[in-house]
Amino acid sequence: MRSSYCPTLYRLFEFFNQFYDSLLYERYVGSKDQRLQLRNLTSTLIGRFIKAAEVVSPEEVRIGEDEQTTVILLKQIFREFIIKSPPLIAQQHGQKNILRSLYEAIYSESKGTYPTFLPVKLRYLWEIAEENVARFTADCVASLTEKEVVGMYGRLYGTSDSSVLDPIVR
Structure with missing residues (x-):
């Protein structure tokens, strides 16, 4: 994956690859390791999004471009693998x-x-x-x-x- 194509996507892929490889490369079967990685991933992402939020005014909250892109990608993953799943x-x-x-x-x-x-x-x-x-x-x-x-x-x-x-x- 080339970093010049989409730096945010590349960083997200590297993040997953470094810490959550069994979620990327193995079919999810709910093993102890997969559940632990999923729980850690969820916690890490929630923490990341909370820290990224900048309160501009009582009516406006701003988050960085990387976090916005990550949210868009996660929504697409959720839609493809959960919402559209045959079961x-x-x-x-x-x-x-x-x-x-x-x-x-x-x-x-x-x-x-x-x-x-x-x-x-x-x-x-x-x-x-x-x-x-x-x-x-x-x-x-x-x-x-x-x-x-x-x-x-x-x-x-x-x-x-x-x-x-x-x-x-x-």
Whole structure:
């Protein structure tokens, strides 16, 4: 890599190469060494960005060109290797389907009365929705944690292997 092409990129590459080589050259499998290097890298970069910030005024903070370039590169790496990763895309696809199905189930059972399969904890949403079924349904789904959404979906669609005595929503 030539330093005259992009000095910031070259320095960033050298930094990674010197201290975090297993993150660069090995497939990430979560080994103890990789986790340690990742934790150290995160700490180092956070410290670097904090030290690089210069408060110009209460409304303005300035950081150097090297740090700006580093942030841009890290965002691109994150987008390519995390956001666009097939496992994450597949999981998000499944989550959308679960949310859509749960919304439709609650909506269809909410015509004129509070759905009997919903926990008592959500009843107050029915009272404040003032017969706006779409609003009530959206508020119900938004009030649940991810674990509660998956549990409720499993119960409604028969994919849960938990006991009917186990509460979904606490």
